[in-house]
Amino acid sequence: MMNTLAIALMTLTITGHQTDTPRGLLVIERASVKPIRSIQVPARQAGPISEIFVEENQLVVEGALLAKLDDAETLIRKLAAEGELNAARAQAEEDVEVATAKAAHGVARAEVDDSIRVNALAPGAIAGTELRRQELTEQRAGAQVKVEEVNFAVAKLTVSIREQQLALVNHELAERQIKAPWAGLIEKVIGEEGAWVQPGDPVVNVVQMDRLRVDAFVKADDVAPYELIGKTAEITISLPNGRKEKVIGKVDYASQVEVSSKDFHIWIEFDNVRVPLPESTKDSAVYFLYRPGMAAKVEIRMDDSQF
Structure with missing residues (x-):
């Protein structure tokens, strides 16, 4: 039942x-x-x-x-990151040090060439030790050009690094803002x-x-x-x-x-x-x-x- x-x-x-x-x-x-x-x-x-x-x-x-979450500390880090980025950009905008090193190398090379021509016309006019000193100076100047070129390349890379650091801080600021994922009540x-x-x-x-x-x-x-x-x-x-x-x-x-x-x-x-x-x-x-x-x-x- x-x-x-x-x-x-x-x-x-x-x-x-x-x-x-x-x-x-x-x-x-x-x-x-x-x-x-x-x-x-x-x-x-x-x-x-x-x-x-x-x-x-x-x-x-x-x-x-x-x-919004408290973002005072993050804003301070943003200001610091912006300052570091501006400094890096200033260093990377002009290759003054490279140009100066190349000019110094050119002068040193010309001095060696002049001494060689003088000795060709008047053998012994330029002492051998002096000529070797000039050649060493020219080699150092050439090496300094390479150093400054590397420094300039590093400065450009530093700009990219500073940009990424600033982007990271901006991302953290955005993460501290709570936003609506879509329209609603x-x-x-x-x-x-x-x-x-x-x-x-x-x-x-x-x-x-x-x-x-x-x-x-x-x-x-x-x-x-x-x-x-x-x-x-x-x-x-x-x-x-x-x-x-x-x-x-x-x-x-x-x-x-x-x-x-x-x-x-x-x-x-x-x-x-x-x-x-x-x-x-x-x-x-x-x-x-x-x-x-x-x-x-x-x-x-x-x-x-x-x-």
Whole structure:
């Protein structure tokens, strides 16, 4: 008797979950509204939160600055890095030392050549020791040219190194800024100004609210996932006080993997509706008619007709 009752109850539950009507509708009685995207935006560096720029229920655009960690020390290191880069560029812009060394080498070479010509005209006029001294001076001047050329090349490399060091400091400054990864609504400010955070600690929760989706499960025995993609769906969403509103969407996703109950997952995206607020409400506050967590009923047209 108990087994018979259990089977009967299970049959009623499955029938209430999804029905297929003579009108060519696939009816899913129980579905739920969920956000398409929701994220707890984390800190990427360790340190105290110096400022929070947003409030709950405020809309933000992609890349909006949500909060900032203390960056006083990093700014000082940036100034130092900029100074070192400017100094390196000044050394690398002009090869004055190379030109001077080449000129000195030219003078030394000319002095040796003159002494050789003098001795050719008047042998012994320039003592051998003097000529060897001049030749040594010329060799040293030639070596100094190579030294200055190496120094100039190192100066150019130093500019590149200083540029990378400055880029690293700028990257750290950017990492201390907490920005919105995409446009959405500030659902909750988790962090507090002055509070110390570690990398990965959530600071602000951002939820996409202008567009939501309805999640539902379909019996795999009744329809294949590919048959639902692009089908028109009418979604009836349950609001407070027993009210219901209908929206139209299309099936955007159908899983090809069945769950243990032989159902597969689908979702249908739809546009949300902003609710007008009294003038006394904060200018930054925004509210929407449909919210994640609301119950919904889904009717899908299997014959490609419109609602």
